[in-house]
Amino acid sequence: MKxxxxxxxxxxxxxxxxAYPLKSASAQSGGYYSSAYQVGGYFGIWGGYTIAPDLSYExxxxxxxxxxxxxxxxxxxxxxxxxxxFSPPQFRVLALELExxxxxxxxxxxxxxxxxxxxxxxxxxxxxxxxxGVVHPYGGxxxxxSHHEMSAExxxxxxxxxxxGYAWQLMAGVEFDLAYNLSLDLGxxxxxxxxxxxxxxxxxxxxxxxxxxxxFSTSMVTLGFKFRF
Numbered sequence: 308m309k310x311x312x313x314x315x316x317x318x319x320x321x322x323x324x325x326a327y328p329l330k331s332a333s334a335q336s337g338g339y340y341s342s343a344y345q346v347g348g349y350f351g352i353w354g355g356y357t358i359a360p361d362l363s364y365e366x367x368x369x370x371x372x373x374x375x376x377x378x379x380x381x382x383x384x385x386x387x388x389x390x391x392x393f394s395p396p397q398f399r400v401l402a403l404e405l406e407x408x409x410x411x412x413x414x415x416x417x418x419x420x421x422x423x424x425x426x427x428x429x430x431x432x433x434x435x436x437x438x439x440g441v442v443h444p445y446g447g448x449x450x451x452x453s454h455h456e457m458s459a460e461x462x463x464x465x466x467x468x469x470x471x472g473y474a475w476q477l478m479a480g481v482e483f484d485l486a487y488n489l490s491l492d493l494g495x496x497x498x499x500x501x502x503x504x505x506x507x508x509x510x511x512x513x514x515x516x517x518x519x520x521x522x523f524s525t526s527m528v529t530l531g532f533k534f535r536f
Contacts (some may be wrong), residue, residue, distance in 0.1 A: 346396045346438075353492060353531020355386045360412060360525035379459065381424070384412035386527055390432070399438035406430045406449065408498075414459050422459030426523075428452070428474055428500070436482070443482040443490075450475045453500035455523075474500035480529070488535040499524040 360381040388408035395401065411425045430451035436443050453474040458467050480494025502521050 346394045346399050347535060348391070348393050349533050349535045351390045351392065351492065351531055351533040353388050353390075353494075353529050355388075355494075355527045355529035357383045357386055357410065357412065358526040358528065359383075360523070362414075363522050363524075379421075380415045381523070381525075382413040382415060382420075384410055386410040386529070388529075388531070392432075392434075394438070400435055402432075402434040402436060402445075402447075404430075404432040404434060404449070406432055406451075414457075416459070422457070424455055424457040424459075424523075426500070427454045428498075430474065430476060432476075432478070434478070441484040443484075444480075445482060446479045448475065448477050453502070455500075455502050468502075470502040472500055472502040474498070482533065490533045490535075492529070492531045492533055494529045494531075496527045496529065497524070498527060 360383060362379060362381050386408060387410075388406060390404045390406035392402050392404035394403075406429070408428045408430070409426065411423060413420050413423045415421065428451060430449040432447055432449035434445050434447035436445035451474050452471055454469070454471045456469040476496050476498040478494060478496040480492060483491045483493070485491055500523050502523065
């Protein structure tokens, strides 16, 4: 609940902040900036919230892998990120970004919170956008790496682990100019990463090492600011 409240507060402040500057942005040059806008470097910060996160995996031992379900659910949670990007003057519809995003959702087992999982994600994104006017629809995708640390305990079983795996995402949204070098970004993204989790069960004497190949996926709604330099 605290994470959800923080995101709602950020969203409210951003909307109030945007109300006046958006008028001045649209008034310049008849609502259009010069051709120099939407090119060069920029820095962005954003926050968001996950929608319907899902955790699925295969259970593997030394001999075979099979689908396995322990009803371990990932809660919806706040997500935060920052990015550094560049739009080449020769091709204004394209932007290249280096991005970091962080989320730390709780995990539940039969509606009881049993632990959490922390994700640190590093992505390289390619964005296609409409560079003219004061409203800029965009879409794109990214690939990168995700490092997770997971800890869960429920009576008879304990799961702990950390791993780094591949990650990818698809993005779409709309960017609104607030000033010549400041814009508001409202977006949606679908994020997926794979990781491996080892089991540690104090009540069971392992004769071989067990591991689980996990896929984590979630939708996200995001709101952020982009500063050009």
